Amino acid sequence: MRIEFTKMHGLGNDFIVLDARERALPPIDSAAASALADRHTGIGCDQLILLEPSSEGDFRMRIFNADGSEVEACGNATRAVGLLHGQPARIETLGGLLHASPSDSGISVEMGKPRFDWDRIPLAYAMDTHSMPVGWDELTDPIAVNVGNPHVIFFVADPYAVEMDRLGPLIETDPLFPERINVNVAAVTARDAMTLRVWERGAGLTRACGTGACATAIGAMKRGLVDRRVTVTLPGGPLVIEWREDGEIVMTGPATESFRGSFDPADYGMPAGGTKV
Template sequence: MRIEFTKMHGLGNDFVVLDARGANPGQALPAVDATFAAALADRHTGIGCDQLILLEPSDLGDFRMRIFNADGSEVEACGNATRAVGLLHGAAARIETLGGLVIATPTGGGISVEMGKPSFDWNAIPLAYAMDTHAMPVAWEELVNPIAVNVGNPHVIFFVEDPHAIDMARLGPLIETDPLFPDRVNVNVAAVTARDAITLRVWERGAGLTRACGTGACATAIGAMKRGLVDRRVTVTLPGGPLAIEWREDGGIVMTGPATESFRGSFDPAHYGLAI
């Protein structure tokens, strides 16, 4: 039996989406685990993606979204994937994730996602021990005094003069796996270019350098706002393109940007050593 999938992306951050919500009653899925996710994500021997997305029924929302990085690790949140799933669903939806409920709504400018409220508590990031998360007294070579925030998943943000001058391929994994971050961390390097504009590069936990990271854009914008560097509405430009981020007065984060369906297909799980 072949399994249907949808290939999608948000600003080049790409996903394989499997729909197990019951819309395809004749389609059964094998148990989705780290091995299965990594096999499908492999760009040489699988379908290829940054994240595998699994949609399931939910008692808390309209449906549940599970997110597996390319290395097979399951994570709490993915802003770009939420926009992609919102596009696939085609209507406003309350989506259950490991990071909490998020709301995706199609708009004239793409998909808007209500990401919830950020947390700056050191044990919510989490960090290995207590410290000031607004100006962390730590450094990795030229990357110093970051701000840490959890926006459904953990981020550390460094503000620099030129994000493109930072060797993220080397420093990204070094910081991601530092013992200071027991659950690992997403690494952001950003430059504030105006009161309403930020340039950003992201090393994504479990996926590596990415063309876009929706939660990274949210975390970086919130970090810049917390430090008074920008206003409460900004455009964050990543290598894949721009995202609009707003931090509302009620504390909620709203991210707006595009999502695209690339193609649809099917695969035989037996090709990956899997059986239904």
């Protein structure tokens, strides 16, 4: 039994998508996900995406980072599977039920409502998440937001001047963040424009992060730095983030299918049986 996959990306944030909605697949664990994600000995990706049947939505999406850890949400992956599905969809995730729809600008995703309470981020102890009294070198005074997964955002003059290779993993694994954290550094360039770089929890420095763009835009809106609709430009390209009056975050941007293929599950330590996860 060979397993078919679709390789996709959203602004360069790339995924291996496995579809178990109608055909049972061997169990996917953290070791198999990490092996498949390896760019030298596997297929290579930032995240492995597993699609399954759902009793809550049209299908369920599970998300494994390149290190094998399973996470709650991924905005770019949601756009990618929305493109793959080809029509409006309700997508069950660990971070909640998301709605993806084709649009003139790509795929629009209703990402849910942001959470700001310290124990919903979560943090290790109570503090004001709007202006956190913590810092790492030049990165100080962050804001924390949960948009299905946890983010901390720093506003700086030049995101590309920040040593993200060094500070990203340091902040990600700080004891303040018991479930680790996604690290965002952003510059506001206009009332409707921002520049962003993201160190993604479990994946490292990434070309694009949809939830990071959402969290950063919401953080800037909370501080009154931008309007309620803003273009966030990442290294891979722009995403449009809107915070509607009903509290829902809407992210719009492109997604692309790169290629399709198949692999032998035994090559990645997976059993050959068809037991569903």
